[in-house]
Amino acid sequence: MNYLLRRLLQGALLLFGVSFLTFLFSTLAPGNYLDEMRLNPQISSATLAALRSQYQLDRPLPIRYARWMNSIAHGELGYSFAYNSPVAPLVWIRARNTLLLTITATLLAWGLALPLGIWSAESRGRLPDRALSSATATLLVIPDLALGLGLLILTARSGWFATGGLVSVGFENLSPIGKLRDLAMHMALPATALVLSALPILTRHIRAAMGEVLGAPHMRAAAAHGIPRRKLLYKYALRAAANPLIALFGFSVGTLLSGSLLMEIIMSWPGIGPLLLEAILARDLYVVIGGVLFSTVFLVAGNFLADVLLYWADPRIRTMAGAR
């Protein structure tokens, strides 16, 4: 228990640190939102000065940070200059869209990678393994950008799936099944791109972890006891190979919000990615911080989840921690 508590505290500390650094860096970056407006001759300097004091941009840094932390505690994430609305609901909607995409993609990727990786490890050196290795190597080499664009071109030419956006116009008028289908059509492309880019890494890791375990003495000993093949593979081998895979899974969860940034922008998926990009370019400070904070929460939560899973799955960690 102490082990988990310690990890939780570490996570909280991390969040705090990240929020401060984000705040610091974004305010230190030259320029602020109002600089764009200054170029517009129709806005007088008096208006600018008034806006500046309204947004508290003239106060010293620590005070702004303190006020911001205060409002965070109240659930207020600040105000977006560009959208002219509070940050929290803005970020939340986009985050929801991203999560929809990435959770689907992650589940698909793991669902495919596990059997493929296990199969590859089992048939090590033989044809299935070599074929898979070549396939994954090829996928690894193709940059995400090329992958995304390639898929876009394919879809645009063939007209099979949708090439952008979350839903079609007139979504509200569709039946529930129709809505689901529409969503799926739109999600197909970005999800496929994400799965294809994550699959090779996952498969290789699973293959490596399983390969190492399959040759271990305790596996041979279990085989010598006549334990049937299926049980050997899934109960014995997978459990022994779990440690690095759990860490990988935690990482997968951690990048749920941040890993799809590029793909969202390419595929025009209204997620947190495009929002962040626009906000950075427009110096929309609080949106940037809000977005980064959300992503960090997921990262920390993902790591913590991995810790919890590891604690549960590996008795050695449990007893080591308890013995302290």
Next chain:
Amino acid sequence: MEPLIRAENVVKRYKSGGAFGSRQEVRALAGVTFSILPRTTLAVVGPSGSGKSTLALCLACLEPVSSGQIWFERREVTALDAKQQRALRPSIQMVFQDPANSLNPRMSALELVSEPLNIQNRFDKRERRDRAYDLLQRVGLPREKAAQRSDEFSGGQRQRIAIARALALEPKLLILDEALSALDCSVQAQVANLLIELQASLGLTYLFISHDLAMAAHLADEIAVMERGQIVEMGAAGSVVNMPQHAVTRRLLLAAPGVSNAALEPQAV
């Protein structure tokens, strides 16, 4: 004669426990006192967990003692600072049980034996190589094999390489921590002979830690029996084996393989 190494009331405590958990203390050594005369062999035997390996690590200055003193050639080792202790390292060398784990499998025999010379920056390159060849020859490994990777050698040969490496810095005391235990019987005889020969020709002193009482009695001048971090019996090899005083010694003698097993058949139910 002045002992080469002397320990007085050496205590070694290990602490386990972090900031949130309860601290547990383990006394691996609970007050050990002994001395070894130069050019002799002291065998240390005892059940598992009695502290034999901890003793070896403390004597080799690889672990700091919690309390007590150790003298080496009249200098108090425990009173020296880290830098001075490091200067003493070449004089006390260790050979471990499993050569597969203590030797880098990717390095050749020659590289392994010259490594200590490289680290201590002694001699120039050519002299180091010559010395390394010499050492390998001394332990019975021919020159032609010196360039082979260590994982291509057998267990006995690897242990010879480990011994050669330990001799590279011309130590006075060699600590052998179960150095023969992982070897086959016939190979044990070969390496044991090598150790006897090296002791005679180089004037080495040995601390021989072993489970194998028969081999310990064969190689040692004196035997120390340990139990739970203390020496419970110590004396000339012959008298400890022939006239054991302590219960632990008797237990160890009875447990040695080859001692009439017929007496151990279970009674018919």
Next chain:
Amino acid sequence: MTPLLDVQNLRVSYTARSGQCLTALANVSFALQPGETLGVLGESGSGKSTLAVALLRLLPANGRIERGALHFEGQDLLRTAPRELEKIRGGRLALIFQEPSLALHPAIRVADQIGDVIAAHKSFARRAVREQARQILAAVFPTEAERIADSYPHQLSGGQRARVLIAQAISCGPSLIVADEPTAALDPETQQEILTLFRALRQKFNLSMIWITHNPLLLEGFADRVLILYAGRVVEKGTTSSVLSSPRHPYTQALLRCLPPRIEEGVASHKEYLPAIPGESIVSAAASEGCRCLFEPRCAERMVVCTEREPEMVQLSSTHGASCFKHAG
């Protein structure tokens, strides 16, 4: 009486990564009667571990049984289907590997690991499996069976892990147990405890055993008969007392001579050179197949004929045989 295990002219070879074919065992023949304990004495490279896995047909992918016959309980194991073999392994013929610390799964509780073996061979309900597992543990751990059952392997000492391996082996009531150096990693006291446990179990369950070791002293008073392996060949076989007290093959003689003097004889010789066998053991015989006696380079009594062909087993008495030209003709 039909032997429980009958091995005839077994030949096992491995294909190294370089493509070279190495013979690990050649011309190995022996028979094991029910209730008998056969000791197999061999050093590194003798092929003893290969023998253990070959008997269970568990050779790795690059190994194969080239020729020979292997009959267990009257069944030809070389022609048995893999499914059938799975049932025999652990069920009728159990193998105890060396290194107890590595042979147990690190993340599964002890009781479950034993239960899995039982479940693989008997179609019991889950509760019955657990019951059986606990009973077996109680037979092997007289005092602390409960605690051990719920523990993980890393929480146990070396001796306890060895006992768990034994429990796994006997859990389905096999008729033959093959133990490959089960006590090698243990200190002498624990070794004695495990040997005592084996004695009790084999008497109680009328087990037959093949006990593989490199230490001749462990076989005294424990094994009924002994097989001496060198470089994959059987060089001597016979009753334990006969072979160990009056060995007839030069290798066995040299091996027994180079042991340090026994403790019970008092400390007689001291720091004297032991009569070690010169040279190195052959790791795997490749080129010198059938052309010469493999021990000849290190033999004190070598003759010219030893370089011309391999010796055959010569029966010196009804209970003792050695394959050496000294005794031939």
